[in-house]
Amino acid sequence: MLMDAITDPRLVNEAPDDNRPTREEAMAAVRTLLQWAGDNPDREGLIDTPKRVVEAYREFFAGYEMDPAAELSRTxxxxxxxxxxxxxxxxxxxxxxxxxxxxxxxxxxxxxxxxxxxxxxxxxxxxxxxxxxxxxxxxxxxxxxxxxxxxxxxxxxxxxxxxxxxxxxxxxxxxxxxxxxxxxxxxxxxxxxxxxxxxxxxxxxxx
Structure with missing residues (x-):
């Protein structure tokens, strides 16, 4: 349900946040954390982990792109x-x-x-x-x-x-x-x- 809401033009900010890192930068940050944790981000099980984490964060924190007041506007x-x-x-x-x-x-x-x-x-x-x-x-x-x-x-x-x-x-x-x-x-x-x-x-x- 939330992933549908992310793509709903009524709830997504039209203008991107200039301070938000790119998707590639976010994935690179995940690779850094994997290395910091002591693992190898290039091993088979972790190759796609940065992509998956970024996609998960997009869902976890979708609320930043939605307006709760808009949900209550129709009474x-x-x-x-x-x-x-x-x-x-x-x-x-x-x-x-x-x-x-x-x-x-x-x-x-x-x-x-x-x-x-x-x-x-x-x-x-x-x-x-x-x-x-x-x-x-x-x-x-x-x-x-x-x-x-x-x-x-x-x-x-x-x-x-x-x-x-x-x-x-x-x-x-x-x-x-x-x-x-x-x-x-x-x-x-x-x-x-x-x-x-x-x-x-x-x-x-x-x-």
Whole structure:
């Protein structure tokens, strides 16, 4: 799905970034890392590795070329009197730690209280996906998702909970594979109404 989005002219920057290295330069950098790791980039199993890594990075970090606000630009006002929260639970979260460039894997739970408009539910998942396809800290990503939904939809409130494991902690460093990181951001009525916040947490399975 993301590879299709990369070629979508609505989501790709028209003008290339002059500071971005060429594909060939990126592949040469991968060769250097392979040599630094102690292997031979010219051996049979590694000959095509630089190409594969560059293609993988293009997919991993496709979010830099997409606008999350654009995903929320088409809204609907006819909700037949619906006046309660809209919530998506268990959205797959895939990102990369900006400190070590290793995966962050987990789930996102998001809700908003609409005022006079709603958005297609898949668009909320796309916002998570786009911010995830960038180098991130979980704290920053949590705030970015909440801010984007708030700015685009002007709801009465937004609730975001991210629950993820960081491979910079599970596969290196302290090596604690079972530790999950939970971050939250509450705005508007989710911040001021304790009962509403508790309902969100209960629906997400955290209360």
């Amino acid at each position: 609907f006002e006819d909700v037949q009197g619906y006046d309660d929260i809209v919530m998506l639970r268990d959205i797959d979260l895939e990102s990369h730690c900006e400190h070590h460039m290793v995966p962050i894997l987990g789930r996102a739970h998001i809700a908003y209280m609409p005022t006079n408009r709603v958005v297609g539910i898949s668009k909320i998942a796309r916002v998570v996906e786009i911010f995830g396809k960038r180098l991130q800290t979980q704290e920053t990503m949590t705030a970015q998702i909440a801010d984007c939904i708030t700015e685009a939809l002007r709801p009465a409130g937004v609730a975001v909970l991210l629950d993820a494991k960081h491979q910079c902690m599970t596969t290196r460093g302290v090596h604690h594979p079972n530790v999950a990181t939970i971050t939250t951001q509450f705005t508007g009525v989710f911040k001021t109404d304790r009962e509403l916040k508790d309902r969100f947490l209960r629906l997400a399975g955290y209360n």
